[in-house]
Amino acid sequence: MMIRGLILLILAGLSAPVLADSRMDAAPYAYVQLKDPAKERQAKELMATIRCLVCQGQSIADSDAEMAGDMRSLIRERIEKGEKPEAIRAWLVERYGDWVTYAPPTRGSSLVLWGLPLVLLMFGTGLAMSRIRRKAR
Amino acid sequence: MIAEIGLGLLWLAAGLAVLQSVLGGLALKLTHRPDLGGAIKPVAIAQGVLATCAFVVLVYLFMISDMSVKLVADNSHSEKPWLYKFSGSWGNHEGSMLLWVTILALSGGGIALLERRVRRDTLIATLMAQGLIALGFYAFLLFSSNPFARLNPAPSDGNGLNPLLQDPGLALHPPTLYLGYVGMSVAFSFAVGALLTKDVGPAFARAMRPWVLGAWVFLTLGITAGSYWAYYELGWGGWWFWDPVENASLMPWLAATALLHSVTVLATRDALRAWTIMLAVVAFSMSMIGTFLVRSGILTSVHAFAVDPQRGTFILALLLIYIGAALTLFALRVGTVREGATFEPVSREAALVLNNLFLTVILGVVLIGTLYPIVAQAMGQQISIGPPYFNPAAGSVALLLVVAMAAGPLMRWRRDGAGALMRRMALPLALGAVVMGLVRLMAPEISILSWLGLSAAALAAAGSLAPLWGRNLRRTPLFTWGMVVSHLGVAVALAGMATDTAFMKERLVAVSEGEAADVGPYSVRLVMVAPVIGPNWTALEATMEAQRGTSRPFTLKPQARNYSNPPTDTSEAAISTRWDGQLYAVLGKQNADGSWQLRLWWKPWVTLIWLGGGLIALGGVLSLLGRLWRERRGLGEATHA
Numbered sequence: 001m002m003i004r005g006l007i008l009l010i011l012a013g014l015s016a017p018v019l020a021d022s023r024m025d026a027a028p029y030a031y032v033q034l035k036d037p038a039k040e041r042q043a044k045e046l047m048a049t050i051r052c053l054v055c056q057g058q059s060i061a062d063s064d065a066e067m068a069g070d071m072r073s074l075i076r077e078r079i080e081k082g083e084k085p086e087a088i089r090a091w092l093v094e095r096y097g098d099w100v101t102y103a104p105p106t107r108g109s110s111l112v113l114w115g116l117p118l119v120l121l122m123f124g125t126g127l128a129m130s131r132i133r134r135k136a137r
Numbered sequence: 138m139i140a141e142i143g144l145g146l147l148w149l150a151a152g153l154a155v156l157q158s159v160l161g162g163l164a165l166k167l168t169h170r171p172d173l174g175g176a177i178k179p180v181a182i183a184q185g186v187l188a189t190c191a192f193v194v195l196v197y198l199f200m201i202s203d204m205s206v207k208l209v210a211d212n213s214h215s216e217k218p219w220l221y222k223f224s225g226s227w228g229n230h231e232g233s234m235l236l237w238v239t240i241l242a243l244s245g246g247g248i249a250l251l252e253r254r255v256r257r258d259t260l261i262a263t264l265m266a267q268g269l270i271a272l273g274f275y276a277f278l279l280f281s282s283n284p285f286a287r288l289n290p291a292p293s294d295g296n297g298l299n300p301l302l303q304d305p306g307l308a309l310h311p312p313t314l315y316l317g318y319v320g321m322s323v324a325f326s327f328a329v330g331a332l333l334t335k336d337v338g339p340a341f342a343r344a345m346r347p348w349v350l351g352a353w354v355f356l357t358l359g360i361t362a363g364s365y366w367a368y369y370e371l372g373w374g375g376w377w378f379w380d381p382v383e384n385a386s387l388m389p390w391l392a393a394t395a396l397l398h399s400v401t402v403l404a405t406r407d408a409l410r411a412w413t414i415m416l417a418v419v420a421f422s423m424s425m426i427g428t429f430l431v432r433s434g435i436l437t438s439v440h441a442f443a444v445d446p447q448r449g450t451f452i453l454a455l456l457l458i459y460i461g462a463a464l465t466l467f468a469l470r471v472g473t474v475r476e477g478a479t480f481e482p483v484s485r486e487a488a489l490v491l492n493n494l495f496l497t498v499i500l501g502v503v504l505i506g507t508l509y510p511i512v513a514q515a516m517g518q519q520i521s522i523g524p525p526y527f528n529p530a531a532g533s534v535a536l537l538l539v540v541a542m543a544a545g546p547l548m549r550w551r552r553d554g555a556g557a558l559m560r561r562m563a564l565p566l567a568l569g570a571v572v573m574g575l576v577r578l579m580a581p582e583i584s585i586l587s588w589l590g591l592s593a594a595a596l597a598a599a600g601s602l603a604p605l606w607g608r609n610l611r612r613t614p615l616f617t618w619g620m621v622v623s624h625l626g627v628a629v630a631l632a633g634m635a636t637d638t639a640f641m642k643e644r645l646v647a648v649s650e651g652e653a654a655d656v657g658p659y660s661v662r663l664v665m666v667a668p669v670i671g672p673n674w675t676a677l678e679a680t681m682e683a684q685r686g687t688s689r690p691f692t693l694k695p696q697a698r699n700y701s702n703p704p705t706d707t708s709e710a711a712i713s714t715r716w717d718g719q720l721y722a723v724l725g726k727q728n729a730d731g732s733w734q735l736r737l738w739w740k741p742w743v744t745l746i747w748l749g750g751g752l753i754a755l756g757g758v759l760s761l762l763g764r765l766w767r768e769r770r771g772l773g774e775a776t777h778a
Contacts, residue, residue: 031645031734049525057380062373102523117530120501124494132482
């Protein structure tokens, strides 16, 4: 089953550059790493959590699409200038919306993402403990 | 004509599924008519045979490239290698659903033929439930996804199969996962049968366990293979993406893992009765949700779902009917399930309850993280959920689970002492602490999750081997070996994930022919780039020479392929497996100055991930064989006595 989704996602990733091929060279830092390994790691970590907007469910760190390359380049350039990753993420979200980040918003109804597992854990622990204690008696 | 025969066979099988359900219902009501129950077995077997024949007909149509059949024309091409004609028959929506129902019908026939452990009325109720599940899928196939539909006029040749699917992995991956999904449906049918006849107890658990174990082995293999496929085919070195389709296969696995452990408690200790039934319902629901997510098109977008609503609505209706009916039955009948045996807070049972709790919470995380964006999109809000949510939320609970996994097998059934447990856990705990300290000292820069992952892996590896300590290894039962091997597999896979995440080296470079670049401990020299021709593709192939220090160099040959039918570009990564990891190379585009873009990764110990997955599955197989063997011997003794 997984295969089909991946196919879709790759197809989109591969066909996008074909459709949108501007025949220009890739952006300067699309396929070039930063010199400073610490900065490159920061950039890499951020890229892995930014959605490739023209692909199907891929991050820009895993895509050959031209737009993903442009965004990688943008992130590396900004990290090189000393910008903080979270500031870049905020800038991207402001520009493209929450869709662009794989980190779900930590406000409003999205809090249920963190709340529900916690409630489940507490409820389950309570249930198990009450049963075991009752049984032990 | 052949396609029409296939369609006819499918209708007949659907008719038998109706008969099977009705017979089962009548036999349970009219207990004075034992002949009704007697008839249900041959019907289930015949249904399995007919569905298999229908599937064989579809495979045949693909093999002879009958382009007048729409499905063949849409998904195949006469010049494709035979293996991909063969596997292409299930590499599409209709074919894969036919495979699903074929496996379901076959396992129904298998139960009718082989199952002798459960009570007769429970077996009848189980087969009735199987008939009802199969019926839904026959209806889905016949009314909205007919695989045998004709095309008039027939095209001269087909559209071909997506090149990414032209891979030996595809021949095995979907059937493996389907075997897992369908195995869960069998476990579910057993649960429904036992609820209907108020027969929830160790005998029922022992009948259900092989199906759960078997399904779990296939799910494990399917996920492991899928992960490796993504790793080498996508060309970026990633092995897990928290993609909804991956999650769709992970969720049934999590539920099946929990069920596997609780069914063992029920079979061995007659405890956790209601909970085991509940888990069987959950595991089947997760298989259905997985099928729904992938088959309905809802993942592409909610809008795609709305554009072609028939299929999606149909399968959503099936999902709601089955899960709703199962939960209703559970709610109505759970009162009749007597409370099972008791146990103390420190006992093997309690550890398994903890295992079930953690697995359920992880399942909750994956489920809500997968469904929330779909719900949000339906309400007009576009959000994405990926590694920044899943890694900490599921990862932290998974670490707790791994520690519980190390301790559980060292505990006694019913009651145990906390002090005695700590003494048995002393060595694993010490090893975990040593690794924790060493990694902190030597690699302070790695992420917390990788750090804790490495420590937990060391603890769990030692803990999983501990049950063998001081035992006569030759006399240790096969299912104990199974548990040890599976638990060790979890530790091994975790070690691989943590090591690759923490210590992987990446190098993106532009090099000209003759130049070299360093990645990790290797120096990789680009010797030349030349065109090559395959059966239905052309490619540029790079020849690279990799060398570590002064050791013997070896060759890597990544390709940038171009397929003709349909026209598609793909990159074939070259992966070289060394004893301590993998060197991964991808050939990119050529720059204006004639140099080539290369992507190189050194991935230390990454192979442990899939080795661990293989061990987990192997443990399941050993356990299954051990149980079946012991039961057979037990039965033999019983008949002699």
